[in-house]
Amino acid sequence: MSVAYHGLCRHLFLLGLSLLMLLLPGEAYESISDETLRSLPRPGNDFDINDGALLSPILIPRVPGTPGSTAVLNHFVDFFQTTLPEWKIEFQNSTSTTPMSNGKNVPFVNFIASRDPPGASPGDVEYVTFVAHYDSKLEPEGFIGAIDSAAPCAIIMHMMRSIDIALGNKWDAMQKTKTSSLDRKWGIQVIFLDGEEAFESWTADDSLYGARSLAEQWETQMHPAMSDFRTPLSAISLFVLLDLLGSQGPSILSYYQTTHWAYKHLASLEQRLCSLDMFKSSPGAPWFPDAAKDEHELKTFGGIQDDHLPFLARGVEILHLIDFTPTRRTGFQPVWHTIDDDGEHLDINTVEDWSMLMTAFAAEWMDLEGYFDTIDGPARRDEALANAEATRLAKKDEL
Numbered sequence: 001m002s003v004a005y006h007g008l009c010r011h012l013f014l015l016g017l018s019l020l021m022l023l024l025p026g027e028a029y030e031s032i033s034d035e036t037l038r039s040l041p042r043p044g045n046d047f048d049i050n051d052g053a054l055l056s057p058i059l060i061p062r063v064p065g066t067p068g069s070t071a072v073l074n075h076f077v078d079f080f081q082t083t084l085p086e087w088k089i090e091f092q093n094s095t096s097t098t099p100m101s102n103g104k105n106v107p108f109v110n111f112i113a114s115r116d117p118p119g120a121s122p123g124d125v126e127y128v129t130f131v132a133h134y135d136s137k138l139e140p141e142g143f144i145g146a147i148d149s150a151a152p153c154a155i156i157m158h159m160m161r162s163i164d165i166a167l168g169n170k171w172d173a174m175q176k177t178k179t180s181s182l183d184r185k186w187g188i189q190v191i192f193l194d195g196e197e198a199f200e201s202w203t204a205d206d207s208l209y210g211a212r213s214l215a216e217q218w219e220t221q222m223h224p225a226m227s228d229f230r231t232p233l234s235a236i237s238l239f240v241l242l243d244l245l246g247s248q249g250p251s252i253l254s255y256y257q258t259t260h261w262a263y264k265h266l267a268s269l270e271q272r273l274c275s276l277d278m279f280k281s282s283p284g285a286p287w288f289p290d291a292a293k294d295e296h297e298l299k300t301f302g303g304i305q306d307d308h309l310p311f312l313a314r315g316v317e318i319l320h321l322i323d324f325t326p327t328r329r330t331g332f333q334p335v336w337h338t339i340d341d342d343g344e345h346l347d348i349n350t351v352e353d354w355s356m357l358m359t360a361f362a363a364e365w366m367d368l369e370g371y372f373d374t375i376d377g378p379a380r381r382d383e384a385l386a387n388a389e390a391t392r393l394a395k396k397d398e399l
C-alpha cells in the first residue's frame, strides 16, 4: 500500500446514484438481532500468534515465489478443504519480472475460494467478495507483515467459518420450501492476493502484481451466453478490501460515495457490538469516524493506493477497510513497513473484535438472521424463512 493518493474522483448524477442503490443488495439489507450477535462464534485460541490454528501459520516471511509463500498458500488450501469443504478453490497464476529479479520471472499466485447457492449456474451468481493480500515485503529482511496483511487474512478465514453453517441452513430451507428468494443468487467469495507489495519502491509497475493480473483476466473471461453476469468481474456486488488491520484503535475512513451506505452498516454493527460488551479491545474513539456523514460530505480525494485499484478502475464497487488517519506521521500505524510489524505487536483483542465485526457484517449481507444456532436454541429455519418471505412480499407490494 502506498501513501500517495491516486486522485481518482467519481461523479455520479443523482438519478444514476439512486438507480444504482436500488440495484445493490442494500435494498434487502436487514439488520441481525442482538440474540444472533451474541451467538456468533468466537475465534477462541485461533489467533494465538504462536500456535493459533488460523493466524500463526501466516506469520512467516512470504515473499512471492519463495517457500514461505507456498507454505501459506497450503495453509489456505488445508483450511478450506478441511473446514469448509463446500467451497470451491481456484488459483489464478501470472508471472512478471520485478526491479529486483534480474530479468527473471517471478510467479504470483492468487487464491480464490467461493461458495454458490445450490443449483445456480456459475454465471448467474453475484458475490460479496472479501479480499486481503497474503504476500509480505522483501525488505526489511525477516519482515512478517502481521497487520500487512496476515491478520486480515486470518480475520476473513474466521468470518467464513463462522457463517458457513448458517448459510447452508438458509439454502437448505429455501430448497425445501422452493421459496422464490432463490431468484436472487447471492454467493460469497474470498480472494487472497499475491504481490501487493513493491519489491523496490511503489510505482504503477512495481506493486499490485496479483490484483492487476486478476482484474485484467476477470474482465475478459466470459461467462456462458445468457448468464446474468457477463464476466467474473461484473459478478462482484461488493469488493471489501481489508488491509493494515490488527493494531489497537483503528481509524477507518469512508472513501467512496456509492458504498458509504455499507460503511454505515459496518459502523452501526461496531457500535452495537460495543454496547453488547462483545468487544474485547479497550474502548476508544469509534473505528468509523465518517459514520455520521452523508455520502456527499465525504472528502473525495479518492482513497489510498491498494489492491482495489485495478478493480475500481473497471467499475467494481469498493469498500476499503484500511487503518489510516491523516494526522499520523505516515498516515498508517507506527509499525507499518518496519520489522516491528510482527505477531508480538498485534493487539490480539482488536484482531478478535475485527473478526466478530466482519462476521456480523457478512451475516447481515447474506441475510442470515434466524439461521444461526443461538444461545436460546437451534436455528429457527422455517420461522426465519417465513419472516423473510413475508418481508419480501410486503416490499414487493409497496413497489
Ligand SMILES: [Zn+2]
Residues within 6 Å of the ligand: 001, 137, 148, 197, 337
Ligand atoms: Zn505493505
